[in-house]
Amino acid sequence: MQRLVLRIIVSAVFATLVVAAGPASSPATAPSDGVFRMKAGSSQSFTDPHGRMWQAQKGFADGDDVTREADLKIQNTDMPDFYRTEHYDMSSWSTELPQGTYTVNLYFCEAFDGIAAAGDRVFDVKIADKQLKDFDIYKEAGGPCKPLTKTFDDVQVTDGKLKIEFTAKVQSPCINGIEIIPKK
Secondary structure, eight states, X not given: OHHHHHHHHHHHHHHHHHHHHOSOOOOTTSOTTSXXXXXXXXXXXXXXXXXXXXXXXXXXXXXXXXXXOTTOOOOSOSOGGGGGEEEESOSEEEEEOOSEEEEEEEEEOOOOTTOOSTTSSEEEEEETTEEEEEEOHHHHHTSTTOOEEEEEEEEEEOSSEEEEEEEEEESOOEXXXXXXXXXX
């Protein structure tokens, strides 16, 4: 009788653990919609005004983070808080992804007050066989505190990993967010 009671208890505990755990969750790099979003420079996730979840930063090989003042005016966006954190002075970033073709959006905003003109920060960005040479956020955005998105279409992942390389030319590279969208 004691064995039967013990089996029932063990079965009940096991069933409770299975139900509590829920279905197997997908990895952080593959949410249910298949889109990976990461907010650079932040240790907390971020939900934008459109209901999209941006996970906390991960994947940088090196560099540092900065959070700008809460009252810093970021122009032409409905999500200024997103652009008030950044990761800078990095050489690369990577994440594991299933083989496939992706669109990669990189989000930038020149919010450092030490950058006062075009040419004060220039760097290269390379993703697989695609390259952005002599990238100058200030110049392309038309000044400071103006968000800018650079899109890389048809990025091929063949080895289970996506790597982005940053090469400093003047000052150091910086970024506010990374979005990776699988092509269907």
